[in-house]
Amino acid sequence: VTFRGVVTDVRLVYQRADLFALSSAWEGQGLVVLEAAAAGVPLILSDRPVFREWLNDASALFVEESLPAWTEAFAQALHRPKEMQLRAWKAHEVVTRVGDVERMVYRYVELYDELLP
Numbered sequence: 001v002t003f004r005g006v007v008t009d010v011r012l013v014y015q016r017a018d019l020f021a022l023s024s025a026w027e028g029q030g031l032v033v034l035e036a037a038a039a040g041v042p043l044i045l046s047d048r049p050v051f052r053e054w055l056n057d058a059s060a061l062f063v064e065e066s067l068p069a070w071t072e073a074f075a076q077a078l079h080r081p082k083e084m085q086l087r088a089w090k091a092h093e094v095v096t097r098v099g100d101v102e103r104m105v106y107r108y109v110e111l112y113d114e115l116l117p
Helices: 010-016 031-038 067-079 081-098 101-115
Strands: 020-022 043-046 061-063
Touching (some): 010 031, 043 081
Parallel strands (some): 020 043
């Protein structure tokens, strides 16, 4: 584990990472998860509804909140790197497809047109 302090371009950090893990009791959006997925980093995440809005079991390893569950998740990730990389590619595909900036802008325009006729 490396504590980097302030980083101006997180893409470089994600590109060098072997794994991204986020244990969270509550999460509003999870932007860091989307950034890591977009960079193609394998994900280990707390099993929270916000993360499942974009991802599923095929694209991330979801973990219940207990020390034994997290220990098992890290062991699984370390012993099955190919499986984790397959998940990472699926997460990357979902995030880049669904989170495409042009697509999101188009959807916002559609929403405004619907709400403000």
